[in-house]
Amino acid sequence: xxxxxxxxxxxxxxxxxxxxxxxxxxxxxxxxxxxxxxxxxxxxxxxxxxxxxxxxxxxxxxxxxxxxxxxxxxxxxxxxxxxxxxxxxxxxxxxxxxxxxxxxxxxxxxxxxxxxxxxxxxxxxxxxxxxxxxxxxxxxxxxxxxxxxxxxxxxxxxxxxx
Amino acid sequence: xxxxxxxxxxxxxxxxxxxxxxxxxxxxxxxxxxxxxxxxxxxxxxxxxxxxxxxxxxxxxxxxxxxxxxxxxxxxxxxxxxxxxxxxxxxxxxxxxxxxxxxxxxxxxxxxxxxxxxxxxxxxxxxxxxxxxxxxxxxxxxxxxxxxxxxxxxxxxxxxxxxxxxxxxxxxxxxxxxxxxxxxxxxxxxxxxxxxxxxxxxxxxxxxxxxxxxxxxxxxxxxxxxxxxxxxxxxxxxxxxxxxxxxxxxxxxxxxxxxxxxxxxxx
Numbered sequence: 330x331x332x333x334x335x336x337x338x339x340x341x342x343x344x345x346x347x348x349x350x351x352x353x354x355x356x357x358x359x360x361x362x363x364x365x366x367x368x369x370x371x372x373x374x375x376x377x378x379x380x381x382x383x384x385x386x387x388x389x390x391x392x393x394x395x396x397x398x399x400x401x402x403x404x405x406x407x408x409x410x411x412x413x414x415x416x417x418x419x420x421x422x423x424x425x426x427x428x429x430x431x432x433x434x435x436x437x438x439x440x441x442x443x444x445x446x447x448x449x450x451x452x453x454x455x456x457x458x459x460x461x462x463x464x465x466x467x468x469x470x471x472x473x474x475x476x477x478x479x480x481x482x483x484x485x486x487x488x489x490x491x
Numbered sequence: 492x493x494x495x496x497x498x499x500x501x502x503x504x505x506x507x508x509x510x511x512x513x514x515x516x517x518x519x520x521x522x523x524x525x526x527x528x529x530x531x532x533x534x535x536x537x538x539x540x541x542x543x544x545x546x547x548x549x550x551x552x553x554x555x556x557x558x559x560x561x562x563x564x565x566x567x568x569x570x571x572x573x574x575x576x577x578x579x580x581x582x583x584x585x586x587x588x589x590x591x592x593x594x595x596x597x598x599x600x601x602x603x604x605x606x607x608x609x610x611x612x613x614x615x616x617x618x619x620x621x622x623x624x625x626x627x628x629x630x631x632x633x634x635x636x637x638x639x640x641x642x643x644x645x646x647x648x649x650x651x652x653x654x655x656x657x658x659x660x661x662x663x664x665x666x667x668x669x670x671x672x673x674x675x676x677x678x679x680x681x682x683x684x685x686x687x688x689x690x691x692x693x694x695x696x697x698x699x700x701x702x703x704x705x706x707x708x709x710x711x712x713x714x715x716x717x718x719x720x721x722x723x724x725x726x727x728x729x730x731x732x733x734x735x736x737x738x739x740x741x742x743x744x745x746x747x748x749x750x751x752x753x754x755x756x757x758x
Contacts, residue, residue: 352598355527400602
């Protein structure tokens with residue numbers, strides 16, 4: 330029997346792996362705006378479960394890997410990842426007491442915030458901003474958050490992750 | 492982190508790093524490609540006999556039509572070579588092509604980039620033009636061992652030199668981030684461009700071969716107060732629908748050296 334933390338590591342890594350696959354799953358070109366930011370959602374979730382042991386360095390590395398995967402300038406996702414992760418670590422105690430809908434609203438704010446560095450980087454690389462459409466991933470992320478939360482809570486209780 | 496971003500955007504230093512690390516991303520794209528392969532396998536395996544028969548029939552008819560055109564084409568090509576020799580011009584050779592299949596789409600909604608399943612193993616090079624059955628699609632911007640990334644002509648950072656097929660008026664068509672739209676830059680207000688004109692690649696800049704259809708002019712707005720007309724065109728290639736694409740090998744000598752230094756793409 331492996332020790333408990335191996336179990337935890339495995340589940341966390343596996344969930345991030347699935348999130349990365351979902352993040353690059355091919356969608357029709359015009360629908361891509363509505364893809365939720367799965368990796369970011371999971372990062373927010375795991376920080377709320379392990380606020381003291383999630384490593385910002387590892388999350389930063391994960392963001393870099395996502396940049397590599399998506400073919401965008403290196404650092405775009407990792408910058409937004411550490412910004413969001415830092416805010417999450419500062420605020421997890423308060424957010425824990427939120428009802429689910431309020432939590433979804435908070436996720437909307439966080440993902441919207443994460444879009445800003447991305448838009449900044451892309452506009453520096455010569456692509457014009459798309460107006461208010463850049464909030465579309467934040468909206469879908471917030472809408473899907475209750476599902477993610479419920480699903481991950483079940484996984485956690487099933488595999489006794491603490 | 493911000494320094495890393497700036498270095499990545501404004502210098503080419505991180506490019507080799509990317510190329511080295513790109514093998515890590517291959518399994519992910521293979522994984523997301525599985526559903527497509529399954530559905531393809533399904534349609535092949537569970538196709539009904541009748542459907543196959545009728546498709547076969549249709550393809551045979553099409554083949555006949557194309558063969559007839561081909562016969563004409565041979566005569567025309569020979570005549571073309573003769574006339575070019577009279578003019579002392581370099582004769583255009585038939586371009587070699589490689590068929591590739593789309594395996595991924597860039598997840599970032601601001602990039603119009605697709606991923607195809609051919610790479611440096613098959614001799615794909617950076618700057619190589621990509622076509623589909625209807626027109627020019629874009630060019631290769633990043634080559635890995637088995638896959639490469641293709642920048643579509645509708646990407647806001649892409650521009651392509653074109654000419655009107657009817658009369659040879661030249662212009663530059665640039666993407667605006669919309670799949671069904673290209674803008675022509677700096678078209679003077681009295682230039683002879685009409686709605687419905689076919690724009691073909693002009694071959695200036697030596698990156699794209701001459702004479703492939705690029706777009707059709709959809710709208711020309713002439714405002715007499717302004718120096719330039721606003722010309723909107725619709726790409727001929729089905730940028731969001733084509734699954735099979737053609738990678739064109741330039742048959743002119745030293746093409747890759749040319750293309751890496753040419754200014755055909757990017758502003």
